[in-house]
Amino acid sequence: MARILVLEDDKLFNETLEDFLEEEGHVLHCTLDPYSALDLTYEHIFDLYLFDVNLPYENGFELLEKLRQSGDETPCIFITSREDKASLKEGFEKGGDDYIQKPVDLDELFLRIQAVLRRQVRSQIVQIGAYQFDILTKTLYQNDQVLELSMKGSELLLTLLEGQGRVVPLDQIKERLWSASEEASDGALRVYIAQLKKYFPTQIQNVRGVGYQMSIK
Structure with missing residues (x-):
C-alpha cells in the first residue's frame, strides 16, 4: 500500500x-x-x-x-x-x-x-551516523548488533526517516503509531522520542506544537 x-x-x-x-x-x-x-x-x-x-x-x-x-x-x-x-x-x-x-x-x-x-525499496538499510536501520524489518543495528527498540519506537523512527528532513506533524505521527481503536498518548509519544534520542541525541528536533523532524547526517 x-x-x-x-x-x-x-x-x-x-x-x-x-x-x-x-x-x-x-x-x-x-x-x-x-x-x-x-x-x-x-x-x-x-x-x-x-x-x-x-x-x-x-x-x-x-x-x-x-x-x-x-x-x-x-x-x-x-x-x-x-x-x-x-x-x-x-x-x-x-x-x-x-x-x-x-x-x-x-x-x-x-x-x-x-x-x-x-x-x-532498493535502499533497505539506512545509515544514520554510527547506526544502521533496516526499513523492512524495522530493526536498528550498530556493527551488526541488534539494539533495543520498542515496536512503536521502530515505527516512529521509520516515520521520521520518511519525512526526509521535513517536520512530520504530530497528527500524522499518532496516526502511524496508534490504530483507530487505540487512544493516542502525548506522554507515550514523548517516551518513544526519548528512546530514539538515546541513539540520536542531536538528529531529532522537536518543533513545539507542530511535530518532529530528523536529520540522518
Whole structure:
C-alpha cells in the first residue's frame, strides 16, 4: 500500500484515477490545482506523486522543481498529453522518475507505479551516523548488533526517516503509531522520542506544537 498524491485538473479523470488506485489498495489524496497539491505535501508524507503537466497557474514540471529544491525526493510520474521530446527531457531534468502519455492505459499506469515503488525499496538499510536501520524489518543495528527498540519506537523512527528532513506533524505521527481503536498518548509519544534520542541525541528536533523532524547526517 502506498500513499499517492494525484494532481490532475480534469475532474473526471482525477476521479477515475482515484477509484482505480484505491481499488488496488493505495491511499489517495487527489487535487485539481498545484497550490492545493503543494499544501498537501506539507500535511502528509507521500510515497509517490502523479502529476499532470498542463495545469492552471503553473505546470507540473514547475511544481516538482520547487519540491526538489526544498529537498523533497518523493518519486514522481508525469501524466501528460505532450508528445515532443523536449517535454520528455524537461520532465526528467526537473526530477521526474517516469512519464506516461494520455490517453492513459490504467493497466500500464499500474505497472509503472509498481516499478517506481519497487525502486524505492532498493535502499533497505539506512545509515544514520554510527547506526544502521533496516526499513523492512524495522530493526536498528550498530556493527551488526541488534539494539533495543520498542515496536512503536521502530515505527516512529521509520516515520521520521520518511519525512526526509521535513517536520512530520504530530497528527500524522499518532496516526502511524496508534490504530483507530487505540487512544493516542502525548506522554507515550514523548517516551518513544526519548528512546530514539538515546541513539540520536542531536538528529531529532522537536518543533513545539507542530511535530518532529530528523536529520540522518
